[in-house]
Amino acid sequence: MFQLSNEGLTKVKKELQRYESKDSAIIPALYVAQKENKGWISPDVIHHLSQVMDIAESKITEVFSFYTMFNKKPVGKYHVQVCCTLSCALNGARELADHLCHELKVRAEEMTEDGRFTISKVECLGSCGTAPMMQVNDRYYENLTPESAMNILRGLK
Amino acid sequence: MPKCTINGQEVVVKDGATIIEAIHHNNQKIAHYCWHPGLSVAGVCRLCMVEIEGNPRLQIACNTVVSEGMKINNTSEKVKDAAKWGLDFHLINHPLDCPICDQAGECGLQDQYMEFGKYDPEMAERKVKKKKVVDLGPTVVLDTERCILCSRCVRFTDEVSKTNELGIFNRGDRSEIGTFDGKELDNKYSLNTVDICPVGALTSKDFRFRQRVWYLKDAQSICTGCSTGCNVKVYFNKEGLFRVKPVFNEKVNGYWMCDEGRDIYKFVNKNARLLKGKKKKPTGFEEFFPGALAKDISSLVTADPGKVAFVVTGQFTNEEYDQVFSLWTKKWGSKNIFHWLNSPEKQNEFDGLLLRGDRNPNTQGLLKRLKDFGISTQWKDLITKINTHEIDTVVVAGPENPIWFPDFKEKLASLAKAKSLIWMQSSNHPEFENVPAGTYLIPLKSFVEKEGTFTNYSGLDQKFSKVTTIVSEALTLTEACTLLAGENLMIRPDPNVLIAAHPTADRVTLEHRKKNEFVFRRGAL
Numbered sequence: 001m002f003q004l005s006n007e008g009l010t011k012v013k014k015e016l017q018r019y020e021s022k023d024s025a026i027i028p029a030l031y032v033a034q035k036e037n038k039g040w041i042s043p044d045v046i047h048h049l050s051q052v053m054d055i056a057e058s059k060i061t062e063v064f065s066f067y068t069m070f071n072k073k074p075v076g077k078y079h080v081q082v083c084c085t086l087s088c089a090l091n092g093a094r095e096l097a098d099h100l101c102h103e104l105k106v107r108a109e110e111m112t113e114d115g116r117f118t119i120s121k122v123e124c125l126g127s128c129g130t131a132p133m134m135q136v137n138d139r140y141y142e143n144l145t146p147e148s149a150m151n152i153l154r155g156l157k
Numbered sequence: 158m159p160k161c162t163i164n165g166q167e168v169v170v171k172d173g174a175t176i177i178e179a180i181h182h183n184n185q186k187i188a189h190y191c192w193h194p195g196l197s198v199a200g201v202c203r204l205c206m207v208e209i210e211g212n213p214r215l216q217i218a219c220n221t222v223v224s225e226g227m228k229i230n231n232t233s234e235k236v237k238d239a240a241k242w243g244l245d246f247h248l249i250n251h252p253l254d255c256p257i258c259d260q261a262g263e264c265g266l267q268d269q270y271m272e273f274g275k276y277d278p279e280m281a282e283r284k285v286k287k288k289k290v291v292d293l294g295p296t297v298v299l300d301t302e303r304c305i306l307c308s309r310c311v312r313f314t315d316e317v318s319k320t321n322e323l324g325i326f327n328r329g330d331r332s333e334i335g336t337f338d339g340k341e342l343d344n345k346y347s348l349n350t351v352d353i354c355p356v357g358a359l360t361s362k363d364f365r366f367r368q369r370v371w372y373l374k375d376a377q378s379i380c381t382g383c384s385t386g387c388n389v390k391v392y393f394n395k396e397g398l399f400r401v402k403p404v405f406n407e408k409v410n411g412y413w414m415c416d417e418g419r420d421i422y423k424f425v426n427k428n429a430r431l432l433k434g435k436k437k438k439p440t441g442f443e444e445f446f447p448g449a450l451a452k453d454i455s456s457l458v459t460a461d462p463g464k465v466a467f468v469v470t471g472q473f474t475n476e477e478y479d480q481v482f483s484l485w486t487k488k489w490g491s492k493n494i495f496h497w498l499n500s501p502e503k504q505n506e507f508d509g510l511l512l513r514g515d516r517n518p519n520t521q522g523l524l525k526r527l528k529d530f531g532i533s534t535q536w537k538d539l540i541t542k543i544n545t546h547e548i549d550t551v552v553v554a555g556p557e558n559p560i561w562f563p564d565f566k567e568k569l570a571s572l573a574k575a576k577s578l579i580w581m582q583s584s585n586h587p588e589f590e591n592v593p594a595g596t597y598l599i600p601l602k603s604f605v606e607k608e609g610t611f612t613n614y615s616g617l618d619q620k621f622s623k624v625t626t627i628v629s630e631a632l633t634l635t636e637a638c639t640l641l642a643g644e645n646l647m648i649r650p651d652p653n654v655l656i657a658a659h660p661t662a663d664r665v666t667l668e669h670r671k672k673n674e675f676v677f678r679r680g681a682l
């Protein structure tokens with residue numbers, strides 16, 4: 001059973017105070033919870049949030065399933081999101097993502113066997129000037145080549 | 158109270174009324190899916206576009222409040238064009254499986270398409286496939302492809318039943334109705350979502366595939382499921398009754414009814430009914446046309462009316478009570494009338510929305526008449542009197558739906574101790590097999606086979622009319638008591654033969670009734 005940490009709980013409670021309508025706090029609450037649940041939202045998480053926030057599970061699920069940034073299944077310790085929108089695509093982002101998948105022997109959106117990586121292709125991350133780029137958990141890596149990207153991943157513990 | 162013109166007609170509306178409300182009030186038609194008078198406004202289907210003078214763009218009628226002097230038009234070419242295209246977009250991913258869809262014949266998409274259809278779709282893309290036949294819970298089946306995402310069902314579980322099971326999940330053309338983590342749609346009012354779903358996305362497990370709706374007639378009636386007395390429509394044909402749906406009545410049930418109330422058609426149909434008058438012999442039951450039993454029965458009652466008790470439930474009409482009580486008290490000078498109240502401890506229960514613990518449609522009417530006729534008897538006195546042989550004949554006017562009479566078996570057993578027992582009831586019951594020899598069973602009519610008045614929990618009198626005949630030999634309570642009085646019961650066009658006050662519907666021959674009886678045959682009409 002998932003439970004927010006005390007710190008997480010305080011954050012969610014604060015978000016609840018912040019908006020006119022409680023429903024507006026669903027996104028920030030999901031964000032906090034996703035961080036605490038190894039990067040994804042399980043039904044457990046929604047159930048817990050529903051109790052904490054006193055909002056129906058179906059309502060939280062509506063928001064959660066609308067946004068791709070909330071993960072519907074477990075992700076690796078490092079969630080590698082490769083931007084594949086225009087600037088990045090023109091600069092070889094798709095090939096880059098395919099290279100990473102090939103090297104790690106995993107398909108896009110799936111987790112490596114050792115549970116360390118998930119490679120996802122995502123839409124613009126707002127760093128178009130330094131395309132191609134990727135985001136690994138909370139960090140941006142820019143001006144990549146397939147090799148440099150792979151080296152970065154290898155360097156992660 | 159702003160004044161506006163709708164299609165050239167001047168209309169005065171309530172403050173704050175929306176255009177769609179104004180149009181409805183004015184009895185004009187407007188295409189719409191997501192708006193429902195019993196729910197909040199969503200404004201998502203975009204079908205209710207209207208033209209407002211001075212406004213270059215069309216507006217949705219359901220979310221635009223009427224202002225003074227507004228000139229509204231919903232019949233112009235521009236409006237029709239908007240509906241046409243709106244409809245075409247609704248159909249982009251719609252499977253168009255009307256031939257296997259239970260909603261066909263009463264579907265919002267079909268209806269609107271007849272009026273605004275484009276008839277030459279330009280969609281060349283593949284349709285998005287989604288889940289079909291999703292088991293949502295005990296009562297409802299979902300077809301996600303057919304859903305037009307009007308969100309009525311979601312708003313219903315949110316605002317009316319307050320159970321919040323449903324939601325719209327995912328995004329864009331993947332959006333679909335669902336429940337959190339496969340939880341069930343399970344609440345006491347769940348079938349209202351089927352009624353308000355404008356398409357065949359939500360269908361009732363109980364009704365689906367049992368009849369094509371164009372083979373059904375409908376007629377208005379009153380639910381007999383509890384003392385709320387929701388206004389309903391029953392749907393029927395020669396094979397029987399098939400479903401019950403709510404009818405709007407602001408004072409009673411609004412737009413809704415409970416799921417249990419929808420089951421009332423089941424105990425009215427022939428397979429649940431007592432079809433013939435019967436007399437229990439040591440070897441089993443012998444069947445008669447009730448009229449043929451008149452002599453035997455009335456001799457039991459009229460020999461010494463003082464030793465006869467009448468047991469009555471809150472399931473009959475005010476008219477029946479009036480006539481029967483006056484027969485008892487005035488003709489026979491007897492006050493041995495006893496009220497059989499099922500589950501007295503639940504009488505005042507109320508679920509906060511509609512359903513009440515008193516599962517009788519007319520307890521109030523009965524109580525009032527008991528009082529008017531000066532009858533104040535106690536159930537326990539009846540039992541004592543039976544045991545001391547002060548009462549030797551018991552006449553029972555039993556419940557239409559014995560399921561809601563948990564004490565049925567026990568009551569039957571204690572009343573069967575009397576020397577003779579005459580049990581009048583519309584439905585059959587397995588316990589009847591165990592009645593002692595000499596017992597008479599008389600088939601009564603159900604609420605759809607007679608007319609009359611029920612008084613609901615709040616004292617509101619609600620009249621209802623006869624819908625159809627199901628069991629041709631069944632009698633109203635009044636007719637049955639005519640039998641008891643030893644008067645000749647014949648069903649013929651002379652209204653004076655029956656003491657029933659409302660025999661209009663029955664001024665026909667028995668032959669006629671028999672001919673119009675339901676036939677339980679599949680596929681026949």
Ligand code: SF4
Nearest residue numbers: 304305307308310354
């Ligand atoms: S299932 Fe029916 S009522 Fe619910 S959103 Fe879809 S079309 Fe509307």
Ligand code: SF4
Nearest residue numbers: 380382383386387418
């Ligand atoms: S609330 Fe009572 S009267 Fe209304 S539908 Fe349910 S059982 Fe029938």
Ligand code: FES
Nearest residue numbers: 083088125127128
């Ligand atoms: S296109 Fe890749 S970050 Fe904007």
Ligand code: FES
Nearest residue numbers: 191202203205219
């Ligand atoms: S009825 Fe107005 S937008 Fe649906």
